[in-house]
Amino acid sequence: MKARVESDAQGRRQVYEACLEPCAIEQGMRIIGGKWTGSILWHLQDGPVRFNDLARMVGGASKKMITERLRQLETQGLVRREVMATAPVSVQYEITEIGRSALGFLDELRKWSEELPQDIHAASRP
Incomplete structure (x- = not known):
């Protein structure tokens, strides 16, 4: 300051x-403020998730957008990407310790959002 x-x-x-x-x-x-970033981290908290499963979990986001966010998160060290030697080849993502450190305030944000009046949510929709 x-x-x-x-x-x-x-x-x-x-x-x-x-x-x-x-x-x-x-x-x-x-x-952390990019669209879908918090949701992606939230869905990775229970362990590694394959890309297509993650795309289904993050409803409303295109696969292209999820790919962009995952690349950003990987570059920032919040997410780890692993290419699996399967046929066909698949990719899974896992939250890192740095990414995991965001889960506490993301949970607080979730609680705060759930307690807001519905008219505030309605007014924030595009």
Whole structure:
């Protein structure tokens, strides 16, 4: 945090606590805030999941979008990808310890969302 001092129209000084760019919230949202990211991590919490099974679990997301998110999560170290030597070849994904560390606040987010009035959910739909 960085303190910033400004004067208002009457010459009164105001002190503001400003986040340095990017602040920790923004950094976290850049990692976990992508569409479907939280859902993907949530569905990987019980163990490795094959891609097609994960695609079915994350209803509403295209396979292309899931692939993009999984690549991001793998690059960031939140998910591990394993190519299985089966016929046909299949791929499974597993959450890493870093990814697992997000599950606590994702569960809190889930609880918070479940407690919201339905009109808030309705207003947030595209």
